[in-house]
Amino acid sequence: MTDQTPVLELRAITKRFGPVVANDRVDFDLQAGEVHALLGENGAGKSTLMSVLYGLYSPTSGEILVDGEPVRIGSPGDAIAHGIGMVHQHFMFIPVMTVTENIVLGSEPVKRGSGAALGVLDRRASRRRVQELSDRYGLAVDPDARIEDVSVGMQQRVEILRALYRNARILVLDEPTAVLTAQEITELMAVLERLKADGTAIVFISHKLGEVLEIADRITVLRRGRSMGTVPRAGATEQSLARMVVGRDVIFRVHKDAAQPGRTILSVEDLHVRDDRDLEAVRGASLTVRAGEIVALAGVDGNGQSELVQAITGIREPTAGRIAVDGTEIAGRGVRAATAAGIAHIAEDRHRVGLVLPFTLAENLALRRYRQPPLSRHGWLNLKAIRELAVRLVEAFDVRGGGPDSPASALSGGNQQKLCVAREIDSDPKLLVAHQPTRGLDVGAIEFVHSSLIEQRDAGKAVLLVSLESEEVSALADRVLVIYGGRIVAEFPPDVSDEELGIAMTGGAAAAA
């Protein structure tokens, strides 16, 4: 890169939370018009570093320089004043307010004259400026829609617009692609190119190697709070980066033998399910999963996957259709019936559905089987048995960051997911439903989850995998089903090309068929 003064420089930033060192003397610099990626596993300290930069945390030691001048950033207000904008991983919006209100909040245009003293909002000017920015950068948003009513992709565009509205010269994007569809990711990359050409300096936080190699000019890798060095994109490969990220070689594709499918375990016939808004989300889906095979359900988010999974696992009552597990009819009979019939469920959202975060690891691990001996007898919990179970599973599934008595909330995302996987697999199911089981996980944890699923398959279980990531689908599936508009529209062998799959997922195959 050039020798000019970096717009932003972090020098030897250290951040401690009690005894935990989240950042250990991290150096980072950023030039105008470049994308500098910050790569690392979950818990490597990427978000902490950026929270220090944005004034959400104050650093234990270290220095921040903007345009070569040391600055003190004690609050997000200071960061904004220095031209730093943040696109948070978990969007920071007021859901009931409009897109425009969310963008202008904190530096709202007010009417002139007597209105200025009273601080009367100039709503027309707000709307106009949002529209102008939206047109200029090609970030399509609906200025009058409420945030809670717009898609995740649009919410992210609103976050970017909010930073631009505040004249951000430094834009930090924290895991921006984690929530986006493939199409939206392509659009985001185009927007970033445009911003870059405009001279905006961009920090791109990610744990996905592919997209980092696609967009970044330079890449800094963090591991356990320390910088492992900065490399230019030229010459970097997925393997070289992965080695820096985890400190060892990672197998990208889990080894897997040919499937030995047995009898049909799950059979779903002409299933209809309504969503929370009372609209029909699943419209006559039929599928089967046999013992000893992994069936992947691929599709763009919001095509009825969630409702289908909820119906199969007993969480949601279908309006019509049949669901049978190994011959037992379970449609509309609830979660207990589904569990009794042999279904285990790695939930899409481990925070809201998969775990009870304030409960201990032991309590969480007991949730699926607490009603049966030895975990309980005559309505009394056997705490000793529950603890023994926890000790065994924590050990077997290598859950790190806490013991049986720590709360689940204390674990990192990857370890929380291991906890879910451990509980579900240990219930010895006939059918394992894994809904986006690697969402938000780092490379090491993904590898673990993938090999667990294959182990289950080889042990003769039926596995239904719901995934939004085509890489995951092609790595694990023995058969690929495509869901679109609430129906199963296509079936492919595992070696289907991304292109063919993409067409089917966007409704192309349905039109052709």
Added chain:
Amino acid sequence: MSIAAPLTPKQGESERLSTVLTTKRVGLGGAALGLIAWILPLPPVLARSPWPSIALGLLAALAGAFVVLDPKHRRLGGVTIFFGLVAIPLALAMTNQSAANVSQVFTWSAVIASGLTFTTPLLFGALGGVISERSGVVNVGIDGMMLMGCYFSVWGAYATGSWVLGMLIGMLSGGLLALVHAYFSIHLRSNQVVSGMAINFLAYGITGYLLVAQFGNNGTPGTVPTVPNLVLPVIKNTAFFGVAFGRTNVLTWAALLLVPVIWWFLFRTRAGLRLRAVGEHPMAASTVGLRVLATRYAAVTVSGVLAALGGVYLADGFDGSFNFQMTDGRGFIALAAVIFGKWNPVGALGATILFGFSSALAYRMETFSATLGTLFQALPYVLTLIAVAGLIGRSRPPAADGVPYVKE
């Protein structure tokens, strides 16, 4: 739907307008029939037979039952059924009384004057509650802050000889008590309901003690300068409006005026937008540079001042005397009005008018039927329960209402 919703309606509703209208019309028509059923036995019609009302009430309920089957109009249907069914016992009770009794109670001009009297303290309290809860702090201490306003306005007017200074001292006392609540619930992050209740008992104690310590066993002298009524020059001599509005207290007009002012503040000014942002999602507000804690302190303090104004009216708006625990739980009814009014000042006005007028009617009815009076007295609570259960429009509180904010 909420009155004066600040946000633009969702698009796409106009498309279905033609189909919507029919069901909606039946519902609205039914509700109108129900209202007519209510009015028939009252002056000026004063029907002496319950049957027309019963017929209309049943018709309204029937229309409501039809509407309620349509999931899109469940609310309207529910309201219509409620209107129709309540009309029947009402008509039976009214026609059972002598016409003279009924017209004595329902002298509308006097009902309005009395209703406004009952509404005023509730409205101040509810407006205070709206401000505080919109910023994310539940204020169960409204009743205590109101009571502070009661005592200190009387004491202030007594000590200074001026009702204006008495009022200011009353407002100050409510604001100070609110600061205590703010410190506990914002800084110490204690449970806001518990803190609010403690505030109430603190106020009962402080005012009860000071009353005896300052004025002895005979109570306040009853000779202190009071907040005057606004005598409207021409209107005071007209038959109907003269009785209803001719001699209304300055504070009543102030409370009514505060409704649009606070609405406008909340939904049209920068400070109002920020206050609501802090109450919905303090973390998000903080990341765009807003000062969450300071905003909440300000809101809670203002809420205490407003509640105290309700107390000023209760004590120094009448004969200028203070009695032990004289708010009589009005602060809690004000809180119910906050919920019933969907955390909106205009909604709070509607709710407090409903509550205030049912209290006025209950009070007037007691002269000839204690049971009917009690029935009306219970109306606010029944309505609030119905509102909380989501039968008349869903009540959605600010998302962070009652949740302390932790920065790091």
